[in-house]
Amino acid sequence: RKADLKELEWVADIGHGSCGTVSKCTYRSVTMAVKTMPRTSNSYEMSRILMDLDVICLSFDCPYIVRCFGYFITSYDVRVCMECMATCLDRLLIRIKKGIPEDIIGKLSISIVKALHYLKTKHQIMHRDVKPSNILLDWSGVIKLCDFGIAGRLIESRAHSKTAGCPLYMGPERLDPNNLDSYDIRSDVWSLGVTLVELATGKYPYAGSEFDMMSKIMYDEPPRLSRDEFSDDFCDLVESCLQRDPKDRPNYDMLLQHPFIVHHETVPTDVEEWFADVMGEVSVAEAAAAP
Ligand code: ADP
Ligand code: MG
Numbered sequence: 250r251k252a253d254l255k256e257l258e259w260v261a262d263i264g265h266g267s268c269g270t271v272s273k274c275t276y277r278s279v280t281m282a283v284k285t286m287p288r289t290s291n292s293y294e295m296s297r298i299l300m301d302l303d304v305i306c307l308s309f310d311c312p313y314i315v316r317c318f319g320y321f322i323t324s325y326d327v328r329v330c331m332e333c334m335a336t337c338l339d340r341l342l343i344r345i346k347k348g349i350p351e352d353i354i355g356k357l358s359i360s361i362v363k364a365l366h367y368l369k370t371k372h373q374i375m376h377r378d379v380k381p382s383n384i385l386l387d388w389s390g391v392i393k394l395c396d397f398g399i400a401g402r403l404i405e406s407r408a409h410s411k412t413a414g415c416p417l418y419m420g421p422e423r424l425d426p427n428n429l430d431s432y433d434i435r436s437d438v439w440s441l442g443v444t445l446v447e448l449a450t451g452k453y454p455y456a457g458s459e460f461d462m463m464s465k466i467m468y469d470e471p472p473r474l475s476r477d478e479f480s481d482d483f484c485d486l487v488e489s490c491l492q493r494d495p496k497d498r499p500n501y502d503m504l505l506q507h508p509f510i511v512h513h514e515t516v517p518t519d520v521e522e523w524f525a526d527v528m529g530e531v532s533v534a535e536a537a538a539a540p
Contacts, residue, residue, distance in 0.1 A: 252276075254321045257283065257328070266382070267415065273333055281318060282333040288326050302329065304372045305397070311371070313364035315385060315395035331395065334385035335524075338448060342381060345527055348451040351483055355513025356520050357384065357392050358445065358486070362510060364394040365437055366501035379440035380418045381447055390521030417453065418443050421467045421493055435495040438504070442490030446472050449479060449487075482509035 260273040260280070269286035289295055305317045316332040338357075342349070349357070361384060368374050376383075376397040383396045416424065420439030446454045454472035455462040471491035474484045486509040489499050504510060 252319060252321070254323065254328075257321070257330075264382075274330075276318075276330065279318075280333050281330045284329045284331065286327050286329075288322065288324075298327065301374075302327075304374065305329070308367070308372070311364060311367040312391070313360040313393055314367065314397075315393045332387075334393065334395075335388045335528075336386055337382045338384045338386070339381035341386070341527070342448070342451055346451065348449045350523070351449065351479055352513070352516065352518040353520055353523055354445065354448050354483070355509065355516065356518050357448065359510055359513055360392040361394055361441060361444075362501060362504045365441070366505065368397055369434060369501060375434045376437050376440075378415060378418075379437050380415050380444055384444070386520075386524060388521075388524070390519070390524050392520065417455070417459070417462060417466075419466070420495060422495055424463055424467050435498045435500070438490050438498040438500075439495070442487050442498075443472065445483075445487050445490070446474060449474055449483070480509070482507070482512060485509070 256276055258275045260275060263271040263273055263282060265271075269284050271282055271284045274281050274283045289298070299322075302317075302320050305314075306319060308314045309316055315334065318330040318332070320330060321328040338349075361379070365376055365379070368376060374397065376394070378396055379394075383394060385393050385395055387393070418440040420436045423436050443454060455465050457465070471493065472487075473491070474487050476484050486504075486507050489497075489507075490504075492498050499507065
């Protein structure tokens with residue numbers, strides 16, 4: 250049967266982002282997360298967006314990428330229908346109000362690095378928007394990456410510039426106004442490093458106004474994890490990702506062989522149980538706080 254937009258039923262809003270709105274919907278009784286983005290009037294850009302959407306829809310063979318069921322294109326917008334996940338890591342951080350335990354981050358890192366490696370080797374694309382809100386968890390503790398390519402390209406076409414993604418997670422080379430042409434796959438590795446620091450400590454490593462933060466990213470020493478609180482392997486991994494020169498950062502093959510990743514491949518950490526505990530604790534705390 251041909252897909253029919255009229256059969257898509259809104260259930261609840263999930264959240265708003267820089268380039269659209271995500272809502273929970275049902276389509277012929279299947280629950281989905283639907284991202285609605287305004288469409289661009291430039292037909293060349295539109296055809297690139299369609300190509301990207303095809304990549305997303307073809308990525309169902311990677312267990313670390315959010316499944317995409319398909320998309321609708323109307324004269325005003327593009328609606329991407331994805332599997333609906335339980336939560337994203339930025340919301341989880343807000344709820345737990347502290348960092349995520351290192352063992353859990355070990356498992357998260359494996360999934361994210363494998364997802365990025367898959368996009369690079371299978372589809373020759375970089376993500377460009379690695380950050381906690383684009384890392385999702387489902388109720389069984391499975392971790393998946395979402396929002397690669399399209400989000401960035403939609404913004405890119407509107408702004409007619411090469412910048413895409415959230416500037417706060419961009420490497421220094423991408424913020425440099427004299428260097429907008431240099432797009433390195435290893436920019437995603439920097440974003441991964443910043444994301445890992447945020448997950449481990451519970452907060453984004455730079456502070457101040459957006460202008461302050463961007464100048465710190467460009468000119469300050471990159472953030473580091475404290476060796477008193479985290480294992481040497483974890484601190485080393487973060488340090489290798491957060492190097493000013495993209496050429497010094499590891500590529501995905503190197504990351505997959507990093508002792509931190511290799512170690513956590515063998516440790517039986519139960520992400521599902523941890524997630525259930527966290528959500529349970531939060532619900533109990535919320536119930537206690539309720540009037
Ligand atoms: P952002 O820039 O915060 O990632 P988005 O528009 O991509 O903005 O997403 C808005 C919110 O919807 C985020 O909190 C995100 O984690 C959530 N979200 C996106 N996709 C899904 C999904 N497939 N399942 C559940 N939540 C999702
Ligand atoms: Mg997103």
